Structure formats: C-alpha cells, structure tokens
Amino acid sequence: MRVLVINSGSSSLKYQVRDTTSNQVGANGLIERIGEGAGGPADHGEAMDQVEAELEGVLAGKPLDAVGHRVVHGGERFGEPVLINNEITRAIERLNPLAPLHNPANVLGIRAITAKWPELPQVAVFDTAFHRTLPEHAWRYAVPDSLYRQYGIRRYGFHGTSHEFVTGRAAELLGIPLEQFNAVVAHLGNGVSLTAIQGGASVDTSMGFTPLEGLVMGTRSGDLDPSILIYLQRQGLSADEIDTMLNRESGLKALAGNNDMRAIVDAAEAGDQRAQTALAVTSYRLAKYIGGYHVAVGGAQALVFTAGIGENSSVFRAQVVGRLGALGLKLDVEANRLRSGSPRVISAPDSAIPVLVVPTDEERAIAEATAAVVNSIHG
Numbered sequence: 165m166r167v168l169v170i171n172s173g174s175s176s177l178k179y180q181v182r183d184t185t186s187n188q189v190g191a192n193g194l195i196e197r198i199g200e201g202a203g204g205p206a207d208h209g210e211a212m213d214q215v216e217a218e219l220e221g222v223l224a225g226k227p228l229d230a231v232g233h234r235v236v237h238g239g240e241r242f243g244e245p246v247l248i249n250n251e252i253t254r255a256i257e258r259l260n261p262l263a264p265l266h267n268p269a270n271v272l273g274i275r276a277i278t279a280k281w282p283e284l285p286q287v288a289v290f291d292t293a294f295h296r297t298l299p300e301h302a303w304r305y306a307v308p309d310s311l312y313r314q315y316g317i318r319r320y321g322f323h324g325t326s327h328e329f330v331t332g333r334a335a336e337l338l339g340i341p342l343e344q345f346n347a348v349v350a351h352l353g354n355g356v357s358l359t360a361i362q363g364g365a366s367v368d369t370s371m372g373f374t375p376l377e378g379l380v381m382g383t384r385s386g387d388l389d390p391s392i393l394i395y396l397q398r399q400g401l402s403a404d405e406i407d408t409m410l411n412r413e414s415g416l417k418a419l420a421g422n423n424d425m426r427a428i429v430d431a432a433e434a435g436d437q438r439a440q441t442a443l444a445v446t447s448y449r450l451a452k453y454i455g456g457y458h459v460a461v462g463g464a465q466a467l468v469f470t471a472g473i474g475e476n477s478s479v480f481r482a483q484v485v486g487r488l489g490a491l492g493l494k495l496d497v498e499a500n501r502l503r504s505g506s507p508r509v510i511s512a513p514d515s516a517i518p519v520l521v522v523p524t525d526e527e528r529a530i531a532e533a534t535a536a537v538v539n540s541i542h543g
C-alpha cells in the first residue's frame with residue numbers, strides 16, 4: 165500500500181510517501197513558513213498544493229492508497245489508530261485545549277487533504293494512544309478530582325508511536341514474545357521520554373499532562389517543583405513568559421547554552437564546565453527514572469535506547485549506563501561505540517540485562533498503522 169504520511173505543525177508540514185510492502189521511502193519533504201507571509205504558502209491548503217506539486221512525478225505511475233496523519237493528542241478516547249471522518253475530525257478538534265500548539269495544526273492538515281482528495285482514506289495515528297494502557301495509579305495526579313473531571317488533568321504521555329515501534333523491534337531482536345516482554349524504553353531526541361513496558365504494554369511514562377514533564381530535554385526543563393511556577397508568577401512573570409521559558413529556553417539549552425548533544429559532548433571533552441554539568445544533570449536524572457521504571461515493570465528484561473541522542477551518542481549512553489551499576493548493567497565498550505542503523509545489543513555479556521539500541525521510525529510506524537486500518541475496513 166502507498167501511504168502519504170503527514171506531520172502537520174502550526175507553520176510547517178512534513179511529509180513522506182511510504183510503500184508498506186517494500187518499506188521504501190518514495191519521497192519526503194518539508195514545507196515551512198506556512199501563514200507567515202514572505203512568499204510562503206498562505207495556509208495548510210496551499211501547503212498541500214505544494215506537496216501535490218512536489219509529488220507529481222512520484223505519484224504519476226502509482227497513486228496514493230491512503231494518508232496517515234500524526235496526531236499529537238488523542239485524549240482518553242483514542243487508544244488505537246482510527247479511520248478519519250467528520251465526527252473523528254471534530255473529536256480531535258475538541259482536544260485542542262489539551263494540545264493547543266499541535267492538534268489545531270493536525271486538524272488543518274486533515275481538512276486540507278479532505279478538500280484535495282475527498283475519496284482518499286485518512287487515518288489518525290495518535291502520539292498518546294500507546295499510553296492508554298497506563299493504570300490509574302500511574303496516570304492520576306495527587307490533586308483534587310475536580311481538576312481531572314473539569315479540565316482533564318491527568319498523565320497522558322507522548323511519543324507513543326515511537327515507544328510502541330521500538331518495543332516491538334526490541335522484543336523481536338531478543339526473541340521474546342511481545343506479550344511477555346518487560347522493558348524500559350528511552351526515547352532521547354530533542355524531546356525526551358521514558359516508558360515502562362510490561363507485557364508489551366505501556367504502564368508508565370515520563371511525559372505527563374503535556375510533553376513538559378519528566379526528563380531534561382533539548383529546550384524543556386522536565387520535572388521541577390511546581391511552586392517555582394507560582395513563585396515566578398508572584399514575581400510578575402506572565403503565564404506566557406513562564407511557558408516560553410520552560411518549553412523553549414530550558415533543558416540542555418539552559419544548562420549548556422546549546423541543545424545539540426554533539427556540540428555538548430565535544431565541549432565537555434574539551435573541558436567545558438557547563439557542558440560537563442549539563443551531561444551530569446541529564447544523565448543523572450535519566451538514570452534515576454530508569455531505576456524507578458525497572459521497579460515499575462517488576463524487573464525489566466532490557467533497557468532500550470532510541471531517537472537522535474539514544475541512537476547516536478555513545479558518550480551519553482555510557483554516562484547513563486555508568487550510573488546504573490547498582491542494577492548490574494554494563495556496556496560493551498566496542499559495541500557501544502559502533503555506529504549502525506540496525507537494532508543491536510550494546511551491553512557486555514555479563515550485564516544483568518541486555519542494553520539495546522533500536523532506531524525509531526515514526527513514519528514507517530504511521531504508514532503501517534494506516535495500512536492496517538484501511539485493510540481491516542476493506543478486508
């Protein structure tokens with residue numbers, strides 16, 4: 165099946181054409197500056213015209229069978245990918261308050277496709293869906309119940325498409341049936357999240373009501389004392405200023421002056437004190453969470469690294485695993501250093517559990533999920 169995968173942001177639109185039989189990437193691209201004037205596309209409709217023009221040659225011989233949309237927030241309703249219709253689109257729109265930057269853009273992407281190719285089946289694949297299996301003791305915050313009932317305040321979790329894909333790959337690599345697989349999966353990209361996997365399902369995850377909670381990220385703070393926010397508001401900072409500070413000016417960027425892990429590792433190795441501290445804070449916090457999730461899943465059978473940093477930074481992986489000696493984890497120095505695009509084991513033979521690197525591929529996962537939904541309807 166030939167699937168157009170769309171990741172629609174407020175001012176940008178990423179696309180990829182995937183063949184789900186051969187797993188070939190037919191085309192991919194990025195349309196930027198949507199609605200920002202200066203000759204860019206005026207809206208998502210025009211952006212989609214540009215996608216169509218760029219795909220002209222690719223689609224000439226073989227048209228699309230379906231479109232798969234990455235949708236950030238599926239709320240409590242969506243635990244699976246779904247075929248989109250008007251009611252589903254409105255349901256995604258009703259979740260806008262929970263993901264004000266993302267869901268409105270996802271809806272614009274869906275409506276632009278509907279206008280252009282009304283007959284083409286469209287599937288929504290949700291970032292939150294994989295975490296719908298979280299037990300209440302993991303998703304509930306210790307705050308008055310009215311906050312949950314009135315505002316939907318609870319842990320939702322994100323990066324689910326990636327965590328699910330990587331979990332499946334890791335179980336396969338180790339030859340463990342998915343329903344029996346317990347693991348801790350670390351998605352370390354510009355956004356960072358950790359997921360506790362029990363019996364192949366998500367039972368805890370570090371991102372919460374929004375993607376801000378949890379670990380130190382490229383530009384996000386992760387966990388902090390909630391009183392800090394109240395204190396800053398009393399000092400006169402506005403909600404928007406605090407929002408920008410914690411989402412865009414914190415994390416590695418605040419600690420090291422930079423959110424590129426390569427540059428931070430290079431600087432740390434050259435003796436830069438701030439870069440060394442940034443690595444220490446980030447790896448320490450991650451190691452504490454890994455220890456906690458090892459307990460959460462009743463003993464993990466593997467620790468799995470994925471995404472930009474997890475797949476590529478042997479130095480950062482070594483720092484994290486170096487802090488997990490109490491769990492008996494030990495890397496194989498050579499295997500950790502080796503660069504590869506394939507799923508692989510990087511731990512020493514006498515490590516208590518294997519440590520894996522499994523490259524993520526969200527577009528592939530979205531394309532496959534889309535094909536499965538469409539086939540189940542036609543089939």
Ligand code: AMP
Binds near residue numbers: 352
């Ligand atoms: P992602 O969000 O998955 O694209 O990951 C982005 C992060 O991966 C950034 O912090 C990059 O610095 C980091 N990254 C990408 N390639 C490398 C590399 N070769 N070594 C270290 N970090 C990398």
